[in-house]
Amino acid sequence: MKRFAPPLLLVLLILFPILVQDSYYQHLMILVLMWVAIGTGWNVIAGYTGQVSFGDAAFFGAGAYTAGLFVHKLGLSAWWAMAFGGIAAMAVAFPFGWICFRLRGAYFALASLALNEVMRHIATIWEPLTGGMVGLLIMQSFVSKIPYYYIALGMAVISVLSVQFIMASKWGYYFISIREDQDAAESLGIDTHYYKMCSLNIAAFLTGTAGALYMNYMGFIDPEVVFSLHDISIMAILVGIVGGVGTLYGPVVGAFVMVAVHEFFRTGFFGLFKGLAALTGSAAVETAAKFIMEAHVLGFGVLVVIVILILPNGIVGDWSRIKRIFTGTRQRKVPG
Amino acid sequence: MDVFLQTLVAGILKGGLYGLIGMGMSLIMGVMGIINLAHGQLMMVAMYITFVCFTYLGLDPYAALLITMPALFLLGALIQRYALNPLMEVESLLPENQVLMTVGIGMVLTEIARFIFSSDYKSVQTAYSSSSFFLRGISFSVALTAAFFIALLFTGFMFWFLLKTDLGRAIRATAQDKDAALLMGVDAKRITILTFGIGSALVAAAGTLLMPIYYLFPDIGSPFTRKAFVITILGGLGSTVGAIFGGLTLGLAEAFGATYIGMAFDDMIGLLIFILVLLFLPSGFKRLTKI
Numbered sequence: 321m322k323r324f325a326p327p328l329l330l331v332l333l334i335l336f337p338i339l340v341q342d343s344y345y346q347h348l349m350i351l352v353l354m355w356v357a358i359g360t361g362w363n364v365i366a367g368y369t370g371q372v373s374f375g376d377a378a379f380f381g382a383g384a385y386t387a388g389l390f391v392h393k394l395g396l397s398a399w400w401a402m403a404f405g406g407i408a409a410m411a412v413a414f415p416f417g418w419i420c421f422r423l424r425g426a427y428f429a430l431a432s433l434a435l436n437e438v439m440r441h442i443a444t445i446w447e448p449l450t451g452g453m454v455g456l457l458i459m460q461s462f463v464s465k466i467p468y469y470y471i472a473l474g475m476a477v478i479s480v481l482s483v484q485f486i487m488a489s490k491w492g493y494y495f496i497s498i499r500e501d502q503d504a505a506e507s508l509g510i511d512t513h514y515y516k517m518c519s520l521n522i523a524a525f526l527t528g529t530a531g532a533l534y535m536n537y538m539g540f541i542d543p544e545v546v547f548s549l550h551d552i553s554i555m556a557i558l559v560g561i562v563g564g565v566g567t568l569y570g571p572v573v574g575a576f577v578m579v580a581v582h583e584f585f586r587t588g589f590f591g592l593f594k595g596l597a598a599l600t601g602s603a604a605v606e607t608a609a610k611f612i613m614e615a616h617v618l619g620f621g622v623l624v625v626i627v628i629l630i631l632p633n634g635i636v637g638d639w640s641r642i643k644r645i646f647t648g649t650r651q652r653k654v655p656g
Numbered sequence: 657m658d659v660f661l662q663t664l665v666a667g668i669l670k671g672g673l674y675g676l677i678g679m680g681m682s683l684i685m686g687v688m689g690i691i692n693l694a695h696g697q698l699m700m701v702a703m704y705i706t707f708v709c710f711t712y713l714g715l716d717p718y719a720a721l722l723i724t725m726p727a728l729f730l731l732g733a734l735i736q737r738y739a740l741n742p743l744m745e746v747e748s749l750l751p752e753n754q755v756l757m758t759v760g761i762g763m764v765l766t767e768i769a770r771f772i773f774s775s776d777y778k779s780v781q782t783a784y785s786s787s788s789f790f791l792r793g794i795s796f797s798v799a800l801t802a803a804f805f806i807a808l809l810f811t812g813f814m815f816w817f818l819l820k821t822d823l824g825r826a827i828r829a830t831a832q833d834k835d836a837a838l839l840m841g842v843d844a845k846r847i848t849i850l851t852f853g854i855g856s857a858l859v860a861a862a863g864t865l866l867m868p869i870y871y872l873f874p875d876i877g878s879p880f881t882r883k884a885f886v887i888t889i890l891g892g893l894g895s896t897v898g899a900i901f902g903g904l905t906l907g908l909a910e911a912f913g914a915t916y917i918g919m920a921f922d923d924m925i926g927l928l929i930f931i932l933v934l935l936f937l938p939s940g941f942k943r944l945t946k947i
Contacts, residue, residue: 419931419935420931420934420935422935423934426689426691426755427934429691429755430691430885430889430930430934431934433882434927434930434931437882437923437924437927438928438931441921441923441924441927442924445921445924549878550763557756561753561756617763617766617767618763618767618768618771620763621760621762621763621764621766621767622760622764623760624756624757624759624763625757625760625761625764628743628753628756628757628760629739629742629743629746629757632743632746632753
């Protein structure tokens with residue numbers, strides 16, 4: 321079962337746009353696949369290497385702005401920028417990692433948070449290049465969502481496969497050794513700085529590529545959207561944490577769950593409350609529906625708190641525990 | 657020269673208040689090693705309480721200190737007891753789960769505030785809100801000056817509390833070595849709850865003092881959280897005196913940045929200082945002041 325699940329899922333995903341014609345669900349799936357790539361990137365640096373980054377939006381935004389500026393200033397096709405978006409994100413990640421990887425643990429997390437904010441300020445202030453608060457607007461290449469879907473699918477699959485490949489190689493074991501005990505890894509002769517840099521750059525590349533895709537797909541960005549701490553950086557962390565830190569399929573599961581939850585709250589339980597209000601005609605339900613739709617960030621926050629409290633290793637990481645809860649079997653205590 | 661002096665005064669006055677914001681976070685970080693990214697949001701809660709007290713009860717913001725500080729003490733203690741302490745017992749891969757938890761708590765607090773008060777800007781207009789006095793041609797805002805001296809008072813009190821009382825000694829012992837403190841008979845869990853409470857109460861004081869001169873909206877928390885951690889890193893973890901120096905540095909840097917470089921840069925200056933300090937003076941001003 322476990323071996324056949326990923327290929328089965330892949331087949332389902334390939335058939336998805338044919339099975340589901342509704343463009344709303346296609347849009348959601350494109351977002352899910354984008355988050356798979358971002359979450360996988362975050363998982364490499366935080367889940368496997370243990371360097372929690374709060375600054376994914378810096379890479380995402382760098383990728384998105386590269387794509388936008390390629391079209392805007394150079395008149396090139398935005399698709400060129402998908403490769404260059406990843407490289408631009410690496411260009412941000414490289415000096416940052418070079419300088420800040422002497423910091424450890426929570427300090428690194430804070431430094432990455434600061435990077436996030438600095439990038440947002442630069443994008444806002446450097447108006448001649450980025451358009452400042454007004455943002456960038458480009459023409460989308462396709463009218464239909466299907467080409468975007470397959471491109472996003474390709475990106476997600478490539479990111480998961482490449483991470484699988486990397487984690488099975490020598491690099492992967494070095495990454496994990498840094499997470500488990502950096503000093504021990506150092507004493508064994510592993511150049512921890514070098515491997516942390518490798519890990520960060522992989523993460524930045526994946527995130528930056530996703531950012532470039534986002535630009536192509538949405539056609540509009542501004543600093544508040546792509547450098548947003550809550551909507552991008554925290555969301556990336558949530559995708560990783562909810563799915564499962566340090567597991568290959570964790571971010572995949574996390575992306576599905578988080579986008580679903582996001583939409584669930586945003587649309588007021590998929591219009592359930594709106595429907596109820598129309599059905600009963602009661603003003604109270606109508607107000608409740610309005611409040612619930614406004615409260616999607618609140619729902620998000622509560623979800624973070626609950627997930628961290630009861631599932632610190634995520635759905636994939638704590639799968640055996642979830643199974644225990646549902647089947648009702650108790651954990652066998654080992655004596656002693 | 658006048659512009660320079662005026663900027664200096666504005667920076668120092670603002671810096672004193674920043675010190676108060678940073679002190680609470682510094683205490684929490686030093687004792688528990690938790691980066692509390694909900695710090696500014698706690699301040700926002702205190703500001704809303706002040707706003708409610710003023711608008712509906714007609715209570716002066718300075719009197720509201722007596723309400724906001726205990727209220728936030730309680731809120732902080734509850735957060736530590738029911739949200740952060742349980743995390744120490746669960747096994748997880750990442751030690752940063754606590755940081756994430758505080759992010760979640762911050763989001764919840766912000767959204768609850770938005771729920772109740774909507775996103776509108778609120779302010780408290782007192783008689784002294786916009787009044788100022790002049791000293792040799794340099795204007796001092798009355799409210800900011802009062803806030804500055806109250807902040808100094810709290811700093812002195814915290815300093816005394818941490819150095820001279822048993823409880824303060826227990827807190828410092830827990831900060832230095834939790835396991836050793838536990839062996840010496842310090843109830844470390846109770847100390848963490850207490851510390852988070854005190855930290856929240858201090859930031860509540862800062863929020864209330866800021867209220868007569870500042871506006872208020874639900875998202876005000878996150879910029880102040882950012883400022884608080886810059887101050888904390890500048891001052892060195894767990895150092896109350898360091899936090900004051902950190903606050904003054906940030907206040908001055910922001911004031912001079914705004915005057916001589918441009919208004920748009922004032923947030924960025926803080927962040928750049930932050931990264932520079934992390935890299936070149938990792939223990940902050942604590943290394944210089946030793947307390």
